[in-house]
Amino acid sequence: MKPLTRAAVAADPAPIRAAHLGLGAFFRAHQAWYTQAANAESDQPTGIAAFTGRRPDAAIPLRNQDGLYHVLVRDAGGDRTELVTCLVGAHDGADAGTWRATLASPDVGVLTLTVTEAGYRRAADGGLDLDDPDVAADVARLRAGDPHVTTAPGRIVSGLVARRAADAGPLAVVPCDNLVDNGPTVARVVTDFAAAVDRDLADWIASSVSFVSTTIDRITPATTDDDRAVVAELTGYADAAPVVTEPFSEWVLAGDFPAGRPDWERAGARLVTDVKPFEQRKLWLLNGAHSLLAYAAPARGHSTVAEAVADPVCRGWVEAWWDEATRHLPLDAADVARYRAELMERFANPRIRHALNQIAMDGSQKLPIRVVPVVARERANGLLPEGGIRALSGWIRHLREGTAVRDPRASELTAAVDTSLPTAVRRVLLALDANLGEDVELVHAVTETARELGA
Numbered sequence: 021m022k023p024l025t026r027a028a029v030a031a032d033p034a035p036i037r038a039a040h041l042g043l044g045a046f047f048r049a050h051q052a053w054y055t056q057a058a059n060a061e062s063d064q065p066t067g068i069a070a071f072t073g074r075r076p077d078a079a080i081p082l083r084n085q086d087g088l089y090h091v092l093v094r095d096a097g098g099d100r101t102e103l104v105t106c107l108v109g110a111h112d113g114a115d116a117g118t119w120r121a122t123l124a125s126p127d128v129g130v131l132t133l134t135v136t137e138a139g140y141r142r143a144a145d146g147g148l149d150l151d152d153p154d155v156a157a158d159v160a161r162l163r164a165g166d167p168h169v170t171t172a173p174g175r176i177v178s179g180l181v182a183r184r185a186a187d188a189g190p191l192a193v194v195p196c197d198n199l200v201d202n203g204p205t206v207a208r209v210v211t212d213f214a215a216a217v218d219r220d221l222a223d224w225i226a227s228s229v230s231f232v233s234t235t236i237d238r239i240t241p242a243t244t245d246d247d248r249a250v251v252a253e254l255t256g257y258a259d260a261a262p263v264v265t266e267p268f269s270e271w272v273l274a275g276d277f278p279a280g281r282p283d284w285e286r287a288g289a290r291l292v293t294d295v296k297p298f299e300q301r302k303l304w305l306l307n308g309a310h311s312l313l314a315y316a317a318p319a320r321g322h323s324t325v326a327e328a329v330a331d332p333v334c335r336g337w338v339e340a341w342w343d344e345a346t347r348h349l350p351l352d353a354a355d356v357a358r359y360r361a362e363l364m365e366r367f368a369n370p371r372i373r374h375a376l377n378q379i380a381m382d383g384s385q386k387l388p389i390r391v392v393p394v395v396a397r398e399r400a401n402g403l404l405p406e407g408g409i410r411a412l413s414g415w416i417r418h419l420r421e422g423t424a425v426r427d428p429r430a431s432e433l434t435a436a437v438d439t440s441l442p443t444a445v446r447r448v449l450l451a452l453d454a455n456l457g458e459d460v461e462l463v464h465a466v467t468e469t470a471r472e473l474g475a
């Protein structure tokens with residue numbers, strides 16, 4: 021097996037013009053993949069310096085292979101690999117010196133982010149959670165001039181402190197996490213953080229940093245040893261950090277890039293004035309169905325999305341959910357019907373092993389975005405939405421099982437469900453949204469479905 025190095029594949033590193041925080045699977049299958057396509061015909065190619073969000077692990081194998089990796093694109097018909105060469109630096113996010121130097125470079129005009137929904141450390145009102153002890157510690161560090169912060173908002177602000185001090189010019193911040201209004205949402209968190217450190221810094225951010233809104237889509241499960249073996253067999257290279265994904269990809273962006281950007285349209289990205297219609301369609305139909313399956317399908321013995329939708333019962337659950345969500349999408353019915361048909365095929369892709377327990381993480385951050393808006397609209401119309409109720413019931417079952425709950429609110433939620441089922445349901449719905457918890461008819465319906473799922 022050949023080692024994967026720049027010398028072996030004759031790929032010189034491109035100059036660093038973009039930074040990324042949250043060096044995970046999705047960044048490699050999506051934003052870096054678009055940048056690779058943009059570079060193919062550019063005389064000003066973009067190299068990316070990417071930083072891990074929490075642990076150094078993801079950076080180590082990539083650094084050992086000069087940032088190179090393969091994207092393994094799998095569809096029902098087979099596999100193909102694509103080599104990505106635009107990742108030029110792979111760093112531990114804790115490397116505060118390199119992080120600050122990267123953002124202080126006037127050549128860097130774009131900062132993309134994938135730090136998970138929970139990574140933004142938002143309070144219930146959507147602003148930064150200043151009561152979060154990690155956030156408070158980071159604010160104190162930056163006030164004292166110490167760059168060794170640990171949270172994602174802390175790192176973003178620390179980088180912006182360095183950029184401002186270097187007078188390196190404006191920057192576009194491009195969040196690529198599944199949040200509602202991700203541009204303004206992240207702008208708020210970052211500005212709240214900056215204002216807690218230094219009011220002038222917050223003013224500088226308001227005038228110099230553009231927060232771009234995005235809808236992002238490409239199903240990208242965690243890479244397994246089997247995937248690494250397939251890539252080795254197909255390419256002949258010992259790639260320790262390939263990423264597996266589907267052929268479909270979407271990137272819709274709205275906002276300004278005051279310091280330029282790669283020509284991502286070359287790979288199909290779309291610049292629009294408003295991402296909202298794309299965002300609701302994606303968060304409700306795709307992510308909502310994912311969460312429904314993640315929580316309810318284990319009750320029928322399934323562990324991946326493809327297994328679940330091969331079961332007509334679970335497929336029926338998804339269709340019911342889609343009927344409910346579709347009633348509230350301001351989109352052309354024929355377009356939504358096409359999207360649904362294509363989405364069911366994507367879910368059924370037997371070569372993508374998307375583990376339900378990966379999707380089940382952080383339900384308290386995801387359900388309010390993916391499921392609750394549709395349930396609330398249905399209840400306002402006097403309806404009891406079967407799909408939405410099943411998603412909520414499945415979550416209660418998951419919380420009551422208790423063993424695999426990974427969520428920033430895990431201790432509060434697992435304590436809340438440690439009681440009779442009807443009380444557990446009411447408490448959990450209250451924790452999600454006061455109106456849902458006070459809705460007696462809904463609490464009853466969720467309790468009945470949770471019982472049926474074995475909660």
Ligand SMILES: NC(=O)c1ccc[n+]([C@@H]2O[C@H](COP(=O)([O-])OP(=O)(O)OC[C@H]3O[C@@H](n4cnc5c(N)ncnc54)[C@H](O)[C@@H]3O)[C@@H](O)[C@H]2O)c1
Pocket residue numbers: 041042043044045046047071072073074075078134135136137138139140171172196197198199236237238239240241
């Ligand atoms: N995987 C997908 O199919 C997909 C598709 C669309 C959007 N996304 C978005 O991308 C995010 C990352 O997905 P992934 O597949 O790359 O996951 P991953 O586990 O491969 O990588 C997650 C990255 O986020 C960092 N991170 C995790 N928790 C964090 C926290 N609390 N604070 C700061 N950083 C943190 C990790 O260190 C890592 O760098 C998702 O949460 C989602 O918002 C993923």
Ligand SMILES: O=P(O)(O)OC[C@@H](O)[C@@H](O)[C@H](O)[C@H](O)CO
Pocket residue numbers: 137198236237238239240306307310311378379381
């Ligand atoms: O990545 P998460 O954890 O936000 O959510 C899990 C999946 O629903 C998600 O990754 C989808 O696969 C993705 O959003 C598809 O584009």
